[in-house]
Amino acid sequence: xxPQTNSGRRRQPRxxxxxxxxxxxxxxxxxxxxxxxxYGKRLVGVDAPWAEGSTNDATxxxxxxxxxxxxxxxxxxxxxxxxxxxxxGSLRATGYSGHIILGITGDGGWGGGExxxxxxxxxxxxxxxxVVGSPGSYSEYKTSHARFFLYRDWIENxxxxxxxxxxxxxxxxxxxxxxxxxxxxxxQQYPIMVFEELVDGVHDATHSLxxxxxxxxxxxxxxxxxPIFLSPRPLPPVLCSGSTMxxxxxxxxxxxxxxxxxxxxxxxxxxxxxMAGDDQSIHNYLYYTxxxxxxxxxxxxxxxxxxxxxxxxxxxxxxxxxxxxxxxxETVGCKPWPEPxxxxxxxxxxxxxxxxxxxxxPGFGAPNDxxxxxxxxxxxxxxxxxxxxxxxxxxxxxxxxxxxxFEMMSEKGWPYNKAxxx
Ligand SMILES: *[C@@H]1O[C@H](CO)[C@@H](O)[C@H](O)[C@H]1NC(C)=O
Ligand SMILES: *[C@@H]1O[C@H](CO)[C@@H](O)[C@H](O)[C@H]1NC(C)=O
Ligand SMILES: *[C@@H]1O[C@H](CO)[C@@H](O)[C@H](O)[C@H]1NC(C)=O
Ligand SMILES: *[C@@H]1O[C@H](CO)[C@@H](O)[C@H](O)[C@H]1NC(C)=O
Ligand SMILES: *[C@@H]1O[C@H](CO)[C@@H](O)[C@H](O)[C@H]1NC(C)=O
Numbered sequence: 001x002x003p004q005t006n007s008g009r010r011r012q013p014r015x016x017x018x019x020x021x022x023x024x025x026x027x028x029x030x031x032x033x034x035x036x037x038x039y040g041k042r043l044v045g046v047d048a049p050w051a052e053g054s055t056n057d058a059t060x061x062x063x064x065x066x067x068x069x070x071x072x073x074x075x076x077x078x079x080x081x082x083x084x085x086x087x088x089g090s091l092r093a094t095g096y097s098g099h100i101i102l103g104i105t106g107d108g109g110w111g112g113g114e115x116x117x118x119x120x121x122x123x124x125x126x127x128x129x130x131v132v133g134s135p136g137s138y139s140e141y142k143t144s145h146a147r148f149f150l151y152r153d154w155i156e157n158x159x160x161x162x163x164x165x166x167x168x169x170x171x172x173x174x175x176x177x178x179x180x181x182x183x184x185x186x187x188q189q190y191p192i193m194v195f196e197e198l199v200d201g202v203h204d205a206t207h208s209l210x211x212x213x214x215x216x217x218x219x220x221x222x223x224x225x226x227p228i229f230l231s232p233r234p235l236p237p238v239l240c241s242g243s244t245m246x247x248x249x250x251x252x253x254x255x256x257x258x259x260x261x262x263x264x265x266x267x268x269x270x271x272x273x274x275m276a277g278d279d280q281s282i283h284n285y286l287y288y289t290x291x292x293x294x295x296x297x298x299x300x301x302x303x304x305x306x307x308x309x310x311x312x313x314x315x316x317x318x319x320x321x322x323x324x325x326x327x328x329x330e331t332v333g334c335k336p337w338p339e340p341x342x343x344x345x346x347x348x349x350x351x352x353x354x355x356x357x358x359x360x361x362p363g364f365g366a367p368n369d370x371x372x373x374x375x376x377x378x379x380x381x382x383x384x385x386x387x388x389x390x391x392x393x394x395x396x397x398x399x400x401x402x403x404x405x406f407e408m409m410s411e412k413g414w415p416y417n418k419a420x421x422x
Contacts, residue, residue: 064184065164065247067419071099072179073154074170075130075147081116083171085410088123090174093414094390098180099161101154102170103130103147128154144279145262152255155248164189165251168314169242172396176380179313181420182390183245188312191250191294192304194287195312196237198319198366205236205284213281217271222288239306241283243314243393246304250294254304257286310369315381315389320373321397323365324358328401337399345400354404355379378416379405387421 072091076084088100102125120127128150132139136153138146151167164180183189197203205211205222214220222236244254261282265271286292292304309316326336328348334341348358360376363369371384379402380388381395395402409415 065180065189067096067098067164067178067180069098069160069162070164070166070180071101071155071158071161072096072166072168073101073103073151074168075103075143075150076170077103077105077130077143081119082410084116084119086174086406087170088120088125089410090176090414090417092123093417094175094178095417095419096175096178096180098163099126099158100124101126101128101158103128103150103154105130126154126158141262141266144276145266148255148258148262148279152252152259155252155255162248165246165248166314166391167244167251168391169393173243173391173393174395175391176388176417177313177390177421178419179245179390182313185420186312188305188307190246190305191302192246192254192292193244193307193312194239194283194292194304195243195245195307195314195316196309197240197316198309199235199237200319200366201235203238203319205238205288207238209277210238210281210284213271213273213275213278214285217265217268218285220285220289222284236284236288237306237309238280239284239287240314240316240393241280243316243391244283245313246294250302253294254292257291258282261286261291310384310389312383313390314393315383315391316393317373317381318394318397320365320369321394325397325399325401327365329399341400346404347401349404352404354408357402357405358398380416388416 074087076087091100100123102120104120104127117127130143130150131137138149141149155161155165164183166179183193211222214222244251246254258279262279265273265278265282287304287306290303294302294304296302307314328344329336329341332341332343332347334344346354346357348356350356355378356374356376357379358364358374360372360374362372364373366373369384371382371386373381375382375388378388381392383389
């Protein structure tokens, strides 16, 4: 998979991409303790100190999510076959047996043909053709906003999607483990989970790309004053709007909040921005103003849980990947992507040891990290605790460094993928 052949939602001007870097923040992994309850031995996440008061489905005695009753939803626009094989091939190779619901740009606007439809069918994908202008397409909204209305309709229409739900970007993501089984193992079975990007002192939610639209539209400024955001962290991490997980009920509440806010932005002139990525501004605004929550049957309000970078089922690699890629580009004297540069592709792969596509070097591209990003024996991207991340997101920021690795995964059928990692 290379950035040149796959394009999708985050097709922004290069400058915007460069600015919108996810950033990592380093930190405090969730402590896990085991406890026995009605469902048998199970891991329960102990919240980090700043998240006091947030609760976890697992601690409320809810049944563990079953993958067969879970669902992964995404919009796949203008894709080639390779992007479908990367996302779906890697996901099914984990043993994930649940629903995969994909919005696909219809109207002849996508790169695939019969072969893609055949492939999607073979992978048991529920195809939702997305034809701009057709009834129920919400095409009065830009696609990055319309998808939240569509996700809501698709989930409501899927009566057997009763357990975990993942809303994810498609083009720049792949899997190394089943995200729902992993969430259960990690004790992260929250009704609404949002995922933090890396914070590096430059990129956080006070960055103008998040702050600018929200301050104009809502008169709200991100910053250390936010009550939800307490020490020890001086600045609020950016939350990625392309990666959200939770329970069916929690995600429907999340989508209610998002669609309500998106409608307000559409109907208010000063909130109409001609920019990509303002769905991320909205997602951050709602979280940091305490508007993402789920009320249990017993009336307990459960706030959305922000999962610290590199500690959950979704790992947003963008900022770190971008730093590593720029480093190589500078070393070989090439301009960054998408300028062609053959000497940069697979730069770190020596003697065709394709698993070592970046060095095993803790802190490479994220100086505060103490564990390596890569497992050199498999080429898998790791969480801070050293286990492979269930989903890797924003992998396109590595440019062509993992090209050979992806070729081998495709050829060998993702041999290292598993349901969960210990
Ligand atoms: C698709 O579903 C069928 C019937 O449930 C099942 O036998 C098959 O293994 C599934 N294929 C994949 C790739 O999940
Ligand atoms: C809901 O499901 C029905 C029956 O499967 C289908 O006809 C309808 O188009 C679906 N609606 C949406 C919004 O997906
Ligand atoms: C590393 O941590 C220090 C101290 O907490 C902080 O000032 C710095 O911004 C961090 N650097 C990066 C790249 O995250
Ligand atoms: C829950 O979210 C709603 C908006 O969606 C907000 O009005 C309410 O104050 C929130 N509740 C809590 C306890 O944060
Ligand atoms: C690339 O990263 C290495 C290791 O962190 C560093 O020593 C080197 O100076 C960097 N090179 C460039 C061109 O940034």
